[in-house]
Amino acid sequence: MIIKTPTHYFLVSGASEGFTSLNAFDGALLRAGIGDTNIVKMSSIVPPRCQLISPVPLPPGSLVPTAYASITSDVPGQIIASAVAVALPKEPHFPGLIMEYSGRGSKAEIEEMVRQMALEGMKLRKREIKELTSMAVEHRVQTVGATLAAVVLWDREETG
Amino acid sequence: MIIKTPTHYFLVSGASEGFTSLNAFDGALLRAGIGDTNIVKMSSIVPPRCQLISPVPLPPGSLVPTAYASITSDVPGQIIASAVAVALPKEPHFPGLIMEYSGRGSKAEIEEMVRQMALEGMKLRKREIKELTSMAVEHRVQTVGATLAAVVLWDREETG
Amino acid sequence: MIIKTPTHYFLVSGASEGFTSLNAFDGALLRAGIGDTNIVKMSSIVPPRCQLISPVPLPPGSLVPTAYASITSDVPGQIIASAVAVALPKEPHFPGLIMEYSGRGSKAEIEEMVRQMALEGMKLRKREIKELTSMAVEHRVQTVGATLAAVVLWDREETG
Numbered sequence: 001m002i003i004k005t006p007t008h009y010f011l012v013s014g015a016s017e018g019f020t021s022l023n024a025f026d027g028a029l030l031r032a033g034i035g036d037t038n039i040v041k042m043s044s045i046v047p048p049r050c051q052l053i054s055p056v057p058l059p060p061g062s063l064v065p066t067a068y069a070s071i072t073s074d075v076p077g078q079i080i081a082s083a084v085a086v087a088l089p090k091e092p093h094f095p096g097l098i099m100e101y102s103g104r105g106s107k108a109e110i111e112e113m114v115r116q117m118a119l120e121g122m123k124l125r126k127r128e129i130k131e132l133t134s135m136a137v138e139h140r141v142q143t144v145g146a147t148l149a150a151v152v153l154w155d156r157e158e159t160g
Numbered sequence: 161m162i163i164k165t166p167t168h169y170f171l172v173s174g175a176s177e178g179f180t181s182l183n184a185f186d187g188a189l190l191r192a193g194i195g196d197t198n199i200v201k202m203s204s205i206v207p208p209r210c211q212l213i214s215p216v217p218l219p220p221g222s223l224v225p226t227a228y229a230s231i232t233s234d235v236p237g238q239i240i241a242s243a244v245a246v247a248l249p250k251e252p253h254f255p256g257l258i259m260e261y262s263g264r265g266s267k268a269e270i271e272e273m274v275r276q277m278a279l280e281g282m283k284l285r286k287r288e289i290k291e292l293t294s295m296a297v298e299h300r301v302q303t304v305g306a307t308l309a310a311v312v313l314w315d316r317e318e319t320g
Numbered sequence: 321m322i323i324k325t326p327t328h329y330f331l332v333s334g335a336s337e338g339f340t341s342l343n344a345f346d347g348a349l350l351r352a353g354i355g356d357t358n359i360v361k362m363s364s365i366v367p368p369r370c371q372l373i374s375p376v377p378l379p380p381g382s383l384v385p386t387a388y389a390s391i392t393s394d395v396p397g398q399i400i401a402s403a404v405a406v407a408l409p410k411e412p413h414f415p416g417l418i419m420e421y422s423g424r425g426s427k428a429e430i431e432e433m434v435r436q437m438a439l440e441g442m443k444l445r446k447r448e449i450k451e452l453t454s455m456a457v458e459h460r461v462q463t464v465g466a467t468l469a470a471v472v473l474w475d476r477e478e479t480g
């Protein structure tokens with residue numbers, strides 16, 4: 001194994017305005033509680049027996065494997081939203097599936113879509129679903145806005 | 161070193177239809193045999209003396225450094241393709257080079273392009289090539305389709 | 321912790337022409353001195369007490385967490401530029417912030433923008449700035465060109 005496999009995960013989301021797209025994204029990460037870490041984007045599996053926990057403070061500057069959706073917009077008045085869904089299988093020795101989706105639209109629309117995406121992904125794997133969790137956030141753009149929804153993979157023992 | 165340097169690598173590819181672009185990408189990962197892992201995208205070097213192996217099953221949910229090309233399309237009838245090439249140097253203490261390419265076009269066209277890209281990259285490094293390996297996949301889009309070609313870096317000892 | 325937190329960092333930049341966009345990007349990485357490593361993109365924090373060093377040679381093929389901006393262009397004559405900025409806080413137990421920006425425009429314009437982005441990001445965090453460092457590069461496109469500016473996170477002890 002090149003990188004340690006995570007043992008815990010949690011869902012976060014946030015939205016923000018910013019000076020530029022990247023500043024708005026940075027603000028959304030801060031609102032989500034992960035703005036002072038180094039997010040490493042990954043595709044999108046919950047390891048078997050990985051445990052859902054409440055968000056924990058992460059060591060500043062730590063490298064954090066994260067599945068996320070984000071969108072930025074500079075169209076004033078536009079509604080943007082990001083969502084993530086986690087589908088866990090009935091059989092605990094199988095992995096779970098994370099899906100991410102962002103778009104123009106309400107939180108409800110984007111969250112419904114990402115939940116459907118997770119159901120489709122589990123159907124493709126022929127795995128029965130024990131539980132489907134999701135989180136979403138929407139934002140009305142003022143000047144430059146961003147939304148972010150993320151599943152953070154972590155190792156609880158190390159966070160104290 | 162922040163992350164362990166890989167000792168083995170293998171090439172995979174896959175194509176799929178899906179409910180959304182991300183579902184099609186997920187399906188292509190599954191067909192490629194890496195759909196239940198957490199792919200971390202990286203630029204694109206084979207460490208010196210890293211060994212080519214046949215694809216091995218990876219632990220579900222593990223974090224896997226991968227160089228890949230992928231493309232999605234929602235234009236019915238369109239042919240899309242993805243390819244990767246690995247150029248290894250004559251001198252075994254030098255690293256090899258991975259190139260990735262996706263586009264509209266046939267497997268043959270896209271694979272020829274990525275091989276040329278790898279040759280150009282080695283020329284830029286003034287390294288003589290011992291071996292040039294490549295893999296490609298094409299797909300005719302029905303509704304929403306994706307192709308993926310990838311070089312997976314790994315550590316064989318850990319996979320049993 | 322899933323991945324070790326870096327202890328040192330350095331800034332690099334480069335520009336190149338290339339056979340394709342990816343070859344130009346590869347050339348820019350080579351000019352920057354990190355072309356034979358596996359760059360893993362991350363968002364963009366300097367861990368507390370992480371030390372700025374001069375660029376060091378990295379082990380070929382090693383996995384290197386990096387915050388970077390890059391742009392490619394195939395419009396002959398166009399000026400493109402990439403820049404990164406690092407804002408460090410007065411309080412050494414807080415993390416620093418990295419911002420990245422690329423665009424059409426001169427090195428001076430793009431660097432000024434990225435510095436402003438870093439100032440805004442620290443203002444959002446309500447952290448006083450001790451030091452603001454930046455690096456930028458520009459390139460006039462001939463056929464296909466790329467620029468890259470990067471902050472490389474590393475662990476000096478391991479590089480000898």
